[in-house]
Structures are given as structure tokens and as C-alpha cells.
Amino acid sequence: MAAITQDRGPDLREPAGWRRTKDRIATLLMVVAFVVVIIPLGFVLFTVIAKGISIISVSFLTSPIPPLFAPASEGGIGPAVLGTLEITGLATIMAVPLGILGAIYLNEYGGRGLLGRLIGFFSDVMTGVPSIIMGLFLFSIWVVHFGFSGFAGALALGCLMLPIVIRSTYEMLRLVPGSLREGSYAVGATKSRVTMTVVLPAALGGIVSGALLAVARAAGETAPLLFTILGGLSTANPNPFSGANIAIPMLIFNNASSPYTGAQARAWGAALTLIALAFILMIAARLITARFSRYSRY
Amino acid sequence: MSVATRRAGPAIPADPARALSERRPLGDRGFQILALACGLLVLAILVLIATSTSQQAALWFSTEGIKVFAKTWNPAANQFGALPFIYGTAITGAIAVIMAVPVSVGIALLLTQVVPYRWARPIVYVVDLLAVVPSVVWGLWGILVFGPWIQHIYASIGSAVQGVPVLDDLFGPPTSGASFFTCGIILAFMITPIVTSLSREVIATVPAIDREGAYALGATRLEMIRGAVWPHSKGGVTGAVLLGLGRAMGETIAAALVIGSSPTITSHLFAPGYNMPAVIANQFGEASGVWRSGLIGLGVMLFAITIIINIIARGIVDRSARRQRGA
Amino acid sequence: MDRLHRKRFTAGIALAVIAMLAAACSSSSTTGGSSGSSLTGTLNASGSSFQLPFQQAAIQQFKSVQPNMTVNYGGGGSGKGRSDLAAGVVQFAGSDSPIPSAETANFKGKTVLYFPVIIGPITVSYNLSGVTSLKLTPTVIAEIFQGTIKKWDDPAIKSINPGVSLPSTPISLAVRADSSGTTANFSLFLMTAVPSVWKLGSSSTISWPSSAHAGNGNGGVAQIIKSTPGSIGYVDFADAKAAGLTYASVQNKSGNYIAPSPTSASAAAAGITPASDLTFHAVWSPAPEAYPITYQSWVLVYQKQSSTNTTKMLQAYIGYLLGPGQQLLEPLGYAKLPSSIDQQAKAQLDKIGM
Numbered sequence: 001m002a003a004i005t006q007d008r009g010p011d012l013r014e015p016a017g018w019r020r021t022k023d024r025i026a027t028l029l030m031v032v033a034f035v036v037v038i039i040p041l042g043f044v045l046f047t048v049i050a051k052g053i054s055i056i057s058v059s060f061l062t063s064p065i066p067p068l069f070a071p072a073s074e075g076g077i078g079p080a081v082l083g084t085l086e087i088t089g090l091a092t093i094m095a096v097p098l099g100i101l102g103a104i105y106l107n108e109y110g111g112r113g114l115l116g117r118l119i120g121f122f123s124d125v126m127t128g129v130p131s132i133i134m135g136l137f138l139f140s141i142w143v144v145h146f147g148f149s150g151f152a153g154a155l156a157l158g159c160l161m162l163p164i165v166i167r168s169t170y171e172m173l174r175l176v177p178g179s180l181r182e183g184s185y186a187v188g189a190t191k192s193r194v195t196m197t198v199v200l201p202a203a204l205g206g207i208v209s210g211a212l213l214a215v216a217r218a219a220g221e222t223a224p225l226l227f228t229i230l231g232g233l234s235t236a237n238p239n240p241f242s243g244a245n246i247a248i249p250m251l252i253f254n255n256a257s258s259p260y261t262g263a264q265a266r267a268w269g270a271a272l273t274l275i276a277l278a279f280i281l282m283i284a285a286r287l288i289t290a291r292f293s294r295y296s297r298y
Numbered sequence: 299m300s301v302a303t304r305r306a307g308p309a310i311p312a313d314p315a316r317a318l319s320e321r322r323p324l325g326d327r328g329f330q331i332l333a334l335a336c337g338l339l340v341l342a343i344l345v346l347i348a349t350s351t352s353q354q355a356a357l358w359f360s361t362e363g364i365k366v367f368a369k370t371w372n373p374a375a376n377q378f379g380a381l382p383f384i385y386g387t388a389i390t391g392a393i394a395v396i397m398a399v400p401v402s403v404g405i406a407l408l409l410t411q412v413v414p415y416r417w418a419r420p421i422v423y424v425v426d427l428l429a430v431v432p433s434v435v436w437g438l439w440g441i442l443v444f445g446p447w448i449q450h451i452y453a454s455i456g457s458a459v460q461g462v463p464v465l466d467d468l469f470g471p472p473t474s475g476a477s478f479f480t481c482g483i484i485l486a487f488m489i490t491p492i493v494t495s496l497s498r499e500v501i502a503t504v505p506a507i508d509r510e511g512a513y514a515l516g517a518t519r520l521e522m523i524r525g526a527v528w529p530h531s532k533g534g535v536t537g538a539v540l541l542g543l544g545r546a547m548g549e550t551i552a553a554a555l556v557i558g559s560s561p562t563i564t565s566h567l568f569a570p571g572y573n574m575p576a577v578i579a580n581q582f583g584e585a586s587g588v589w590r591s592g593l594i595g596l597g598v599m600l601f602a603i604t605i606i607i608n609i610i611a612r613g614i615v616d617r618s619a620r621r622q623r624g625a
Numbered sequence: 626m627d628r629l630h631r632k633r634f635t636a637g638i639a640l641a642v643i644a645m646l647a648a649a650c651s652s653s654s655t656t657g658g659s660s661g662s663s664l665t666g667t668l669n670a671s672g673s674s675f676q677l678p679f680q681q682a683a684i685q686q687f688k689s690v691q692p693n694m695t696v697n698y699g700g701g702g703s704g705k706g707r708s709d710l711a712a713g714v715v716q717f718a719g720s721d722s723p724i725p726s727a728e729t730a731n732f733k734g735k736t737v738l739y740f741p742v743i744i745g746p747i748t749v750s751y752n753l754s755g756v757t758s759l760k761l762t763p764t765v766i767a768e769i770f771q772g773t774i775k776k777w778d779d780p781a782i783k784s785i786n787p788g789v790s791l792p793s794t795p796i797s798l799a800v801r802a803d804s805s806g807t808t809a810n811f812s813l814f815l816m817t818a819v820p821s822v823w824k825l826g827s828s829s830t831i832s833w834p835s836s837a838h839a840g841n842g843n844g845g846v847a848q849i850i851k852s853t854p855g856s857i858g859y860v861d862f863a864d865a866k867a868a869g870l871t872y873a874s875v876q877n878k879s880g881n882y883i884a885p886s887p888t889s890a891s892a893a894a895a896g897i898t899p900a901s902d903l904t905f906h907a908v909w910s911p912a913p914e915a916y917p918i919t920y921q922s923w924v925l926v927y928q929k930q931s932s933t934n935t936t937k938m939l940q941a942y943i944g945y946l947l948g949p950g951q952q953l954l955e956p957l958g959y960a961k962l963p964s965s966i967d968q969q970a971k972a973q974l975d976k977i978g979m
Contacts, residue, residue, distance in 0.1 A: 019518050019521070022518070022520055023518035023519055023520040023521070026519070026520040026523075027412055027519065027520075029404060030404045030405070030407055030408035030412060031408065032404075033400065033401045033402075033403075033404030033405050033408065034404070034405050034408055034421065036401050037401060037405060037424075037425060037428065037490055038424065040487050041424070041427060041428050041431075041487075043439075043443075043444075044431055044435070044436070044439050045427075045431075047439055047443050048435060048439070066681075066685070067678060067681030067682055067685065068677065068678065068681065068844065069678055069681075069867040098336045098339060099336075101332060101333045101335075101336035101337075102333070102336040102337040102339065102340060104333045104336075105330075105333035105334050105336060105337035106337060108333070109330055109333060109334065110334065110337065115337075116337075118341070119337045119338065119340055119341060121609075121612065122340055122341055122344055123340045124608075124612050125344075125605060125609055125612060126340060126343070126344060128541060128544045128545060128548070128604055128605075128607075128608040129344075129347070129548070129601065129604060129605070129608075130548025130549070130550060130575055130600060130601070130604055131548075131550065132548070132550040132575050132578055132579060132597065132600075133347060133351070133548075133597055133600065133601050134347075136351060136578070136582075136594055136597045137346070137347045137350060137351060140350050140351065140353075140354050140594070141346070141350050143714070144712065147714055148669075148714055159343055162339070162340065162343070163340060166337075166340065190322060190323060190325075190326040191322075191326060191329075191330070192325065192326045192328075192329035192330065193326070195329075196329075216430065219432075220432025220433065220434065220435075221432070221433070222432075222433065222434045222550075222551045223433075223550040223551055223575070223579060226579060226582070226583075227582060227583075230669065230671070230697075230699055230714070231699050233697050234681070234684060234685070234697070235695060243667055243669070244669055244697055244699070249432060249434045249551075252434045252435065252438055253434050253437070253551060253555070254700075256434075256437060256438045256441055256442065256555055257441070257555065257840055257841045257842065257844060257845035257848055258842075258844040258845070258847075258848060259844055259847035259848040259850075259851050259864070259867075259868035259870075260844070260867055260868060263844075264442060267438055268438070271434075271435045271438055271439075274432055274434075274435060275431060275432070275435060278430045278431075278432060279427075279430055282426070282430055286423075370832070372830070372832045373804070373830050374826065374828035374829065374830045374831065374832070375832070376727075441848075442852075445852070446852045446853075449853070471795065473797045473798070473836050473837070473838050473853070473856075474797055474799075474838045474849060474852070474853040474856065475852070475853070476838055476849075558838045558839065559802035559838070559839035559840065559841075560833070560835055560836070560837055560838065560839055562835035562836075569835070569836055570836070570837070570838045570839070580802050580803060580841060581802075581803065581804070583671075583701045583702070583704075583705035583708065583709070583803070584701065584702050584703075584704030584705035584706075584707075584708050584803060584804040584829075585704075585708065585804075586708045586711065586712075586728065586731050587727075587730075587731065590708075
């Protein structure tokens, strides 16, 4: 019986030198990747906030748009704010119900069959269509016949939002347990009744937050509006159905290539407004998911 | 007869087997049809886009024939060759992907493998903040702040590589801050959130048993990633990268503001260039006749390219996801 | 109908009613009324970015003349204006050049009236630190913009600027990306002045050297020049002045180096006899004090109008541009129309709507 040797042999808890170094380098690179992302984000947000905050005020958000060369103290972006609210609002009213119904079809009725899979697949593909194509499309079928209007822009944004709403609603509906549905069927409800009164309310939190994210995306889009609403306004056009209109992203685009300090200052102010709007919608979406959705992926 | 027995009498016979689906109330049918119509709306829109734009572009294709792929786009001389824009789209997309992919995959790995779950949420929020910045704000920042700043860097690189054979062609002195390369960088910023989130989804589906098996054999984290995570998620990450590429190629406003608007084919990355969505955005308002038809034709090409990339990418992502769930 | 369906049915009806009401309220705004001399309605316009500062200032002032009328001027370049007018999406267009022959077919034979409204110089602006005054000849300008002269210390530039220390920076070109009347007139100047040197023709879009950085609108080019050291480009005087750019003095037909200004532009326009449709060209004027790259811009309208209210609005607004609006020009950096041309234009106002 030999005494238990004191020699413990190689320590196998830590890998040998070079492997450990490689591992540490890899981890470091991953952290560097994250830092690389933070830098431009911080840079952009910092610039927008620094340059925009000095011009933002209630009168800035409501005053008419002055000529490009006017100094920063004059006028504001009122018509563009109204235009964005109107056009994005109309687009939301059109796209969200249609998107929810489409997702209901995919999830409740047609999922497995060929048509269902086709619709689901192409709905995903459509989220990747460049937004300028939507603008060109609406121009050729609507604007040449009916002229420029906020409504044409709303149609273009609606087409953009539709696949996003369908996808996010579909994901939320899928998470609702089958047992809820079956319990409802068991007491004799029809499929539409089950969907409307049981499944939708259960998934409502997630659906609303998905819709809010789609609205945030649409509010920031410029390309579909370039060919549909004309811009060039100085006073607000409260009627979205007739006549040219303007929106915040379009104002920023027009002013971005202008050399006047006043126009550029207004562009920064508008950019800050837009980011704040998108940010608020994103936060609202997260809060609603956290508080109201009973079923979530994480 | 007592009440009890009357109550226990034989049940009224049901109608001879009419299935529940045939006896559905009208409203229920109507609802299904409505939902189906909304679902079909997507297909209808896609088909309408394809047909109406192709119809408007037909004039260009028929006038130019094979010369749609010519090297010169000069409306004044009635030359409408699309090659400079296809080149520009390809180059800026490539630059964007080359820069964004290592960063995005790195962050995705960081979130899934390295960081404790509690810290993952804030990091995800930060990455999603990148997605919140609208395209036009990236363009505004790019042309007013980033462009002038990076022009000095381009100039230094340009003078440093003068004389060095290959690098000289790629990185000569710049004209201004607006160039293929600037556009590529801004596009890289913009596609990072989407590539990161998709990669993260794919990598998260790697079964824990494979990862822990690797650890059990004494692998370091890097070795585990290379041996257990990567083989599983290769396909999905490739799909995510392709989706990012499609997104970069279609990005319009940021490109229109920072690419320099010069329809040329040149290896010189710091020179101003042009790509398909940017030229459509810039020139459409004033175009007519064959010119406008040409711009819509560029839109059709862009549509086709992004649809094809998206189909391939979705196919790859779905297939790898299905493989994981089935495995 | 049970309660759930009744609620949805009512909501559907309500939405339909709202939509119909909105559509009814939005009936063509050009059929507004006119009470006395007060007009109501909207005029949409787009086009020349040369006119843009003037139009924006005029629209602002016009509000006090006709408070119930709205005028929207979208800019976008002369080409866009002509294109929008041909498509019928605007009521008038701003254009720095007459409709080129390639575009006449788009107007489907309808008569277009030209109303000249402004005269102004095109500056050759540059960004070169330490160089506050520069002289250029048409030959040198042509060679710079064709890419033959590539550096600032080229002997051709140095020989006409003795005493100015020019660095050896490469020249960056700033040009227009969009279809532009400024481009058309600038290239027309080069083609008229030095036809043996200038090879790129005259048109709203030019095939510039590939290293040229293009911007949208006069404002876009001004911005490029402002932010790019070593750059040179062509920008109208109003935009160059408002952006704080430095510009060169150009040698005119009489051999004098003239700086761009409203005075030198007026000198170029004085004595011009327009054609019967009021088109003319002010470039390369022979007058000794004239700035050689002076140009003009017109408001284009269809002669035939579909509604009397639109006719009245057009006459009121264009009449304003030709009348009190001319006072707005010089502070902005434009030159007023010579009075003979102004009179002829005012006389043409009655032709609208016939």
C-alpha cells in the first residue's frame, strides 16, 4: 500500500497557457465588438441631442416652416409635425387591423396549408423590400391619377407596416397556449368568437407593442414619402386627403443638403423630435410587453 | 307521469349528421373570409408592385435592350446604362457587410455565451437603440458631422498609401467626405441591429447539451464556440448576414445623402459614387420618358435583387431553425 | 344581431361615415370662392432652386396680401418643375431655361407661357483657406470643370492671379446631381464663351468628371463647397451669399474681371430684347460692367386653365412677383428685371386662362 502521493499531477481546472490566452482574446474581441457599436450610437445621439436641444421648444414644434435661409430663431417645424402625425396615424389605422387579421388567418386558419405557408413566407420577404419601392409603386398607381396627398403617403407607409405587423402579431398569437382555445371550443364558441374574445385579448400586450414598433419604424421613413406627398409647404395642411403635405423625415432630408445654419439647426431639432418620438414608442412597447403580455418568448 | 320520468324521456334525435363546419353561423364564415382576404393582401401587394413597376420600366428595357447594362448613365445624351449603380450597390453592400458581420456576430456570441442572463437585457436594449435611429438621421449626421470628420482620415490614409501598388488604387486621396466608403460605414451601422438580433436567435437554439458536453471535455469557451455552437448555427448566421446585405442594398435616404452622387465605376473607394436607391431618390422628381422608365427599371432590378436575397436568406434561416427544433 | 356584432357593425358604419365626410371636405381646393378681391385656394409649384429663396420670401410676404390663399413652392430643380407641370401635379413651375426640345413632347401641345421673374449671377465659389480673392477666365473655368486642371497651383491659374499664393491642393469639384437650370446656364456660358475649350455641351445634366461630388439644389452644392477644403463649384449668388461662400471674379466679354453682384447682373440684363414668348439668355453679355455668368428664371404656366379661380390666383401671385415682389430681390442677392421686360411680362398676365 503506497502512501497517497503528494504529487497532484497537472491542474486540469485551467487549460494550458496558449489555449487560455486564445480564449481570453476571443472574449476581449467580443467585448470590443460591443464597444464598437456603442461608439457611433453614442456619437449620433450625442450630436443630435447637443445640436437639437437648443432649438426645441413648444413654439418650434408648432410654428410654420420659414424659408430655408431664415435664421434658427425664426419659425419651426409645425406643419411637418402635423403631417407626420396625420400620415403615420392614417397608415396605422389602415395597416394594424389588416395586419392583425392577416396574422389571425396565418395562425388560426391557414397555417399548415400551401396558401398559409406562402403568405407567411412572402410576408417575411416583404419586410425586406426597400421602402423606396413602395414609394415608386404608390406613385405609379395612385399619384399619377389622384395627385399628391398625405393619404398617398399613408398608403405607402401602410404597405411598409403591414408585413411587420403581420409578423409580430403572428409570433404573439402563436404563444397563446392551445388549451385556452380548446377550452373555449369546448363551451361551444365559434372560431371567430374564440379568436376575438379569447386569443386576441391574451396576446394583446404583445400585439400592441409590435404595432408600436411598426409605427416607430414608419414615422421615420422618408423614401416612400418623397414621391407621394410633394413637400414644400410652409403652413400646415390639416387635410391629409387632398393637397401636398410634409412630414418630419422629409423636412430633415430637404434641410440636410442646405448650407444655411438656420435650416441645419431646424434639421437637428427635427431629428431630435423624431428620435424622441421613436424612443418613446419603443419604451412604451417594452413597458406594455412587460406589464400586459401574459405570454412572452423570454 | 311524474315530472322526473318526463324529464328523463328519450332525447330529441339530432339532425342526421351535418358537420359542425356546415352549420357555422354566417358571421363566423365572414370572419374567416375577411381574415383570408387580409392575408392575401400581402400577396396582392407584392404582385401589384412587381407588375406595375415592370410595366412602367418596359419602355427602358425595350429602348435600351442589352445596353441596360452599359457603363454610362447620361440623361442629357440619352444614355441610360445601369452598370455604375449596380456596381455602387454591390460595393457599398459589400463594405457594409464586411464591417458589420464580425461586430454583429461578436455581440451575438457575447450575449448568448459570455454574459450572464441578467445583463443580457440591457445590452440588447442598447443594440436595439441603434435600430431606433431613423435612416434620415443617419444621413443627416453622416453628411454634416461624420463626412467632414472622416475626410481628414481619408486624406491621411490616401497620402500614406500613395505608391503602394494595390492599396493606392483602393484608397487614394478623397474628393470629400462623401464616398462609397462613407456610405458603406453608415450602412454597416444601420444593419448591425438586425444581423445581431437574428444571429442571436439562431445561436440561442444550439442545444445546451452540446455546449455542456464540450465544456465537460475540458474545452475553453472559444473551443466550445468553434466546436459546438458554430457548426449548428453556421447556416442561420449566414441567412442573417444575407438579410443584412439585402437591407443594406435597399437603404435609400442615408445612401442618397452621403454617397456623393457621381455615377462612376472606379476601384477608388474614397471617391464619390452612386447606387441604385440613391439615384432613384435623387433624380426621380425631374425625370420623364425613358429617363423615368429607366429609374423605375432600376427600382425593378433592386426589387428583384432584394427579393431573391431575402428568399434565399429566409430559406436558410428557416431550414436551420427547423433542423434545430427537429434535432 | 348580438351585442358584440352590433358594436362592430356600428364601428364600421362610423368609420365609413367619417371617411366619406373627410373625402367630401377635401373636395378640390382649387374651387374655392373669391369674395371681392380676396381669393381662397392653394397653388402648388415646384422647380428651380435658383428661385427658391425668392419664392419662399415672396410667399411669406404674399400672405399679408391674400391671407386666404396658400402657395407652396417645392423646389427640386428646374427639371423637376417642368416635369411636374407636364404631369399636371403643380399649377406653375420655376425653370431657369426654356423647355428643351427633348421635353416638348411631354406637354402634349399645350401652350406654356413664360413669365421672367428674376435675374441673378452664378458664382464660381471656392473653399481655399487664405485665398480671399481669385480671378478666373472662361478658359480656365472650362478646364477646371472638365478636369484638365487638377491642382490649385496650376500655372494657368497662377498666371492670372499674380500675388496670390495658391497651395498645391488638388481641386475637388462640386456640381449638381439633379436636373438643373443653373447647370444649363453655366454650361451655356462656357459653350458660348469658349466653344473650342468646353467639350461637355450645354444641358440640364452634364456628365462631369467622375471625381466630382454632386449635391441636390444650389443649396446642396453650396454645402459641399462649404464643408470641403479645396473645392470649387457653381452656385447662384443668393445661395452663395447666404451661405457665406467666397467667390471668384470672372473675365467678361470686354476683358474686365467682374465680381458677381446684383449691380453687375443688372448690367448684363440691361438692353436685352427678349423673344416674343419672353425667353432670352443673359449669359456672356457684351456690356463692359456686366458679370458674364448672369442668368434668369421664369415662371411657367399653362395658358389654358381649367378653373377661373386658379386663373385668378395665378394672376394675383405672378402679378405680385412681377410687381411688389421685385422689391424683395436685391436684399436677397438677385437683380430686378429690367423694366421693359417687366412691363412685357405684366402685359402677358391677361393671357392666362384664355
